[in-house]
Amino acid sequence: MVVIGTRSLVILRAARPSPFRQRTLIHSSAAACSCLNTCAISEQGPRRVLAVSDLHVDHPENFKWTNKLAATDHRHDVLIVAGDISHNQEKLSQTLQGLTKAFWKVFFVVGNHELWTRAKDDSMVGAEHSPQKMQLIHSLCADLGVLTKPTRLGPVLICPLISWHHQSFDREPDIPGVPRPSPLFVSDYRACTWPEGFPGIGTEELAQWFDAQNEPAEQILDMSHDADVISFSHFLPLQALLPEKRNLFYSGLAKAVGSDFLARRIAELQPSIHLFGHTHFGWDATLDGIRYIQAPLCTPRERLGRLGSIILHHADIPPSRMTRTDGAGHAIPDTDPLAADWLPVTIWRSKQDMSSYPPGGDWQALKHGCMCPPLHARWSDYFQTEPRRPDDLTLAPWVKGVRRQPPAT
Ligand SMILES: [Fe+2]
Numbered sequence: 440m441v442v443i444g445t446r447s448l449v450i451l452r453a454a455r456p457s458p459f460r461q462r463t464l465i466h467s468s469a470a471a472c473s474c475l476n477t478c479a480i481s482e483q484g485p486r487r488v489l490a491v492s493d494l495h496v497d498h499p500e501n502f503k504w505t506n507k508l509a510a511t512d513h514r515h516d517v518l519i520v521a522g523d524i525s526h527n528q529e530k531l532s533q534t535l536q537g538l539t540k541a542f543w544k545v546f547f548v549v550g551n552h553e554l555w556t557r558a559k560d561d562s563m564v565g566a567e568h569s570p571q572k573m574q575l576i577h578s579l580c581a582d583l584g585v586l587t588k589p590t591r592l593g594p595v596l597i598c599p600l601i602s603w604h605h606q607s608f609d610r611e612p613d614i615p616g617v618p619r620p621s622p623l624f625v626s627d628y629r630a631c632t633w634p635e636g637f638p639g640i641g642t643e644e645l646a647q648w649f650d651a652q653n654e655p656a657e658q659i660l661d662m663s664h665d666a667d668v669i670s671f672s673h674f675l676p677l678q679a680l681l682p683e684k685r686n687l688f689y690s691g692l693a694k695a696v697g698s699d700f701l702a703r704r705i706a707e708l709q710p711s712i713h714l715f716g717h718t719h720f721g722w723d724a725t726l727d728g729i730r731y732i733q734a735p736l737c738t739p740r741e742r743l744g745r746l747g748s749i750i751l752h753h754a755d756i757p758p759s760r761m762t763r764t765d766g767a768g769h770a771i772p773d774t775d776p777l778a779a780d781w782l783p784v785t786i787w788r789s790k791q792d793m794s795s796y797p798p799g800g801d802w803q804a805l806k807h808g809c810m811c812p813p814l815h816a817r818w819s820d821y822f823q824t825e826p827r828r829p830d831d832l833t834l835a836p837w838v839k840g841v842r843r844q845p846p847a848t
């Protein structure tokens with residue numbers, strides 16, 4: 440049984456309010472939740488910061504993978520999980536609980552899957568709609584000691600950023616004949632529920648509501664003074680972090696992946712690294728001075744079927760291990776897709792840790808620690824040499840014939 444903080448339940452189970460009152464109620468209860476797990480400062484810093492997204496533990500292979508991670512000893516390290524653990528509250532709770540035993544601190548931001556309220560095997564406790572479910576999850580995290588608010592850990596500031604997708608995020612030409620997101624094509628449109636009077640899914644207003652659930656930008660900026668700043672979200676802040684539409688099985692996905700409000704927050708904060716998830720592509724790219732990394736576990740089927748577009752690896756992997764070839768003919772490490780031993784990715788190390796355990800590769804010095812060497816990932820590697828060509832609407836060979844298939848996000 441999932442234990443939920445009683446405070447939110449009392450606030451949220453008040454008599455049904457009018458649409459305006461209901462929206463106000465949600466805002467005020469979010470503020471109340473934030474005192475359970477508010478911005479905080481710890482003098483102690485981490486030894487290392489590791490990151491992963493899209494655990495999707497509903498798949499038994501992924502649950503096993505996560506349990507294996509939970510059995511490791513990372514008592515001086517931080518783990519960032521950038522959303523999509525599960526729509527199922529009990530599995531979410533079990534997973535977070537396990538990870539908090541292995542790591543000194545665990546950070547988490549909700550993904551779209553966490554906010555599904557209409558899934559068949561949902562064991563959600565008490566939420567009537569998706570925003571309410573988010574608040575219950577934040578209370579659950581507070582009870583488990585999982586951090587969902589910006590927190591300064593010695594020299595490192597780690598900022599979870601809540602976000603939601605809106606259709607106007609996509610500014611690139613459409614593939615003719617491909618339908619826009621709808622309940623038929625994007626799961627969030629049928630699996631989430633919204634309070635009466637709430638903005639519709641896909642609108643800027645809804646994305647703005649999610650953005651408003653974050654701490655005020657000034658408060659976060661105050662905490663960022665003289666820190667190595669790492670932020671993370673589930674969704675994308677920039678369309679350049681997604682392959683062009685001609686390469687996507689369902690090109691309408693571009694309208695259900697990102698948020699301009701998130702982009703504005705990141706531009707203000709100027710983190711050294713921003714982690715994201717959701718699109719299930721391994722990624723490492725530096726854009727306007729910010730390093731954007733996606734390190735997704737994905738579903739077992741995706742890892743078995745298209746490992747080359749998911750796996751991340753350092754440049755210093757010995758050639759003897761680069762014996763597998765991906766679908767595009769590129770060499771990738773010969774590893775078991777189900778074991779996924781390239782995850783979680785270590786993205787930051789303290790200078791003390793670097794001197795105790797000198798690493799291979801080109802670790803890059805920040806103010807206090809170092810960030811990981813460039814990571815190879817098929818799509819971000821591709822865009823290092825090829826400019827984005829969104830105007831080219833000629834479907835990629837692997838997309839032809841299957842482009843109406845619903846996305847796996
Ligand atoms: Fe996902």
Ligand SMILES: [Fe+2]
Nearest residue numbers: 523550551717
């Ligand atoms: Fe997602």
